[in-house]
Amino acid sequence: MTRAFKMLSFQASVLVACTLLLTVISDVVSAAPAPAPAASVSIANFTFKAQVLTVKPGTTVTWTNADDIPHTVTSTSGAFKSKVLDSGDKFSFTFAKAGQFGYYCALHPHMTGTVIVKA
Amino acid sequence: MLDDHNDDRRGFLKCMAWAGTGALFAFNGGIGSSIGLDAAIAAPRKMALAPFSFVQVSDSHIGFNKPPNADARATFREAIAKVKALPTRPDFIIHTGDVSQLSRDEEFDDAEQMLKEAGLPVFFVPGEHDMLDPEGGKAFLNRFGKGSQGAGWYSFDHRGVHFVALVNVADLKPGGMGNLGADQLKWLKDDLAGRPSSQPIVVFAHIPLWTVYAEWGWGTDDAAEALKLLARFGSVTVLNGHIHQITQKVEGRIAFHTARSTAFPQPVAGTAPSPGPLKVPAEQLRSMLGITDALFVRGHDRIALIDSTLSA
Numbered sequence: 001m002t003r004a005f006k007m008l009s010f011q012a013s014v015l016v017a018c019t020l021l022l023t024v025i026s027d028v029v030s031a032a033p034a035p036a037p038a039a040s041v042s043i044a045n046f047t048f049k050a051q052v053l054t055v056k057p058g059t060t061v062t063w064t065n066a067d068d069i070p071h072t073v074t075s076t077s078g079a080f081k082s083k084v085l086d087s088g089d090k091f092s093f094t095f096a097k098a099g100q101f102g103y104y105c106a107l108h109p110h111m112t113g114t115v116i117v118k119a
Numbered sequence: 120m121l122d123d124h125n126d127d128r129r130g131f132l133k134c135m136a137w138a139g140t141g142a143l144f145a146f147n148g149g150i151g152s153s154i155g156l157d158a159a160i161a162a163p164r165k166m167a168l169a170p171f172s173f174v175q176v177s178d179s180h181i182g183f184n185k186p187p188n189a190d191a192r193a194t195f196r197e198a199i200a201k202v203k204a205l206p207t208r209p210d211f212i213i214h215t216g217d218v219s220q221l222s223r224d225e226e227f228d229d230a231e232q233m234l235k236e237a238g239l240p241v242f243f244v245p246g247e248h249d250m251l252d253p254e255g256g257k258a259f260l261n262r263f264g265k266g267s268q269g270a271g272w273y274s275f276d277h278r279g280v281h282f283v284a285l286v287n288v289a290d291l292k293p294g295g296m297g298n299l300g301a302d303q304l305k306w307l308k309d310d311l312a313g314r315p316s317s318q319p320i321v322v323f324a325h326i327p328l329w330t331v332y333a334e335w336g337w338g339t340d341d342a343a344e345a346l347k348l349l350a351r352f353g354s355v356t357v358l359n360g361h362i363h364q365i366t367q368k369v370e371g372r373i374a375f376h377t378a379r380s381t382a383f384p385q386p387v388a389g390t391a392p393s394p395g396p397l398k399v400p401a402e403q404l405r406s407m408l409g410i411t412d413a414l415f416v417r418g419h420d421r422i423a424l425i426d427s428t429l430s431a
Binding site for chain 2: 045067068069070074076084102103104106107108110111
């Protein structure tokens with residue numbers, strides 16, 4: 001085994017290591033950004049605003065109770081169900097798939113809303 | 120007979136001069152009627168005939184601490200003191216729901232302790248605020264619903280009057296109002312079957328059993344089914360809470376009445392953007408909270424309901 005070969009072998013190892021490292025870094029970089037889509041619904045005056053909300057798949061919707069009275073966000077199909085939301089409390093749900101999701105307040109069932117998820 | 124009945128109704132309507140915030144229910148064997156507190160005080164002879172009375176308290180919302188009432192415990196305590204100070208000692212108390220604000224143990228504990236101060240039996244029905252524990256009403260039922268059926272309904276007899284406690288806050292349907300459900304209606308049918316039509320009936324439930332204002336959900340979707348079963352009785356009094364103000368009407372031989380809250384008032388139907396708490400000034404609050412006292416007089420023809428306020 002010559003000294004020159006050993007040198008070459010070392011250089012090759014470094015090259016391989018660097019390539020691997022770059023791959024990892026680029027993976028991390030590409031996974032991180034593209035902020036997840038988000039939308040919000042306020043609960044005020046015993047109504048959901050917006051009453052009908054249209055979002056893209058993957059969107060996280062956050063409801064905030066702005067009333068002095070507790071409310072819930074309860075899916076009619078059972079897809080999601082908040083705990084009771086006292087004044088200022090929030091509830092979030094991420095809609096992964098397309099579809100139409102009706103919901104209501106389990107305390108005041110005349111309060112209804114819909115989230116439409118489409119690409 | 121029919122004319123007599125109409126006279127009763129006129130008398131009933133004439134007597135709707137509310138003293139303030141509580142109602143006294145006087146049972147005279149017929150339609151429930153309400154008289155002003157002043158009239159009741161001015162007529163002690165009539166009151167003395169009463170074999171019994173009971174009191175309705177409602178919507179104590181223990182735990183509520185926002186405008187217009189930073190301490191719903193304090194106003195509930197005042198309401199209990201008011202019950203204790205009544206000239207005729209009631210046989211028992213009914214609480215028509217929303218005992219708590221958020222169904223928390225400490226809220227139920229405090230309500231129970233304060234009610235104990237009255238030294239009277241208490242009969243409960245849950246409001247929607249009492250159904251908020253993770254198990255959807257178990258906390259309330261374990262404490263206040265012993266011996267009840269389903270979501271907490273039951274009945275009992277007291278001195279010849281049949282009392283029916285209904286639950287219309289369980290399993291509410293999207294877009295709907297209050298709901299009794301098929302199981303409870305079947306139970307009610309069986310419960311009333313075989314009773315003589317002359318037996319006075321008192322029905323109590325949290326949400327009004329007639330539609331006060333559909334836009335705010337102030338009604339019960341399947342109440343008509345229950346009222347059909349009650350229609351043959353000569354004297355039916357329906358006592359509700361939920362809307363934190365006095366409303367009443369007479370339909371056939373059924374008298375409907377809603378009580379004030381002991382915690383906070385709500386707007387008159389349709390007069391505000393929402394039914395949220397009416398934020399009245401502190402000095403006005405107690406004139407809008409109160410109790411309802413019911414007096415039953417045997418051999419007479421109506422029930423007297425007296426509403427009185429915490430400020431009176």
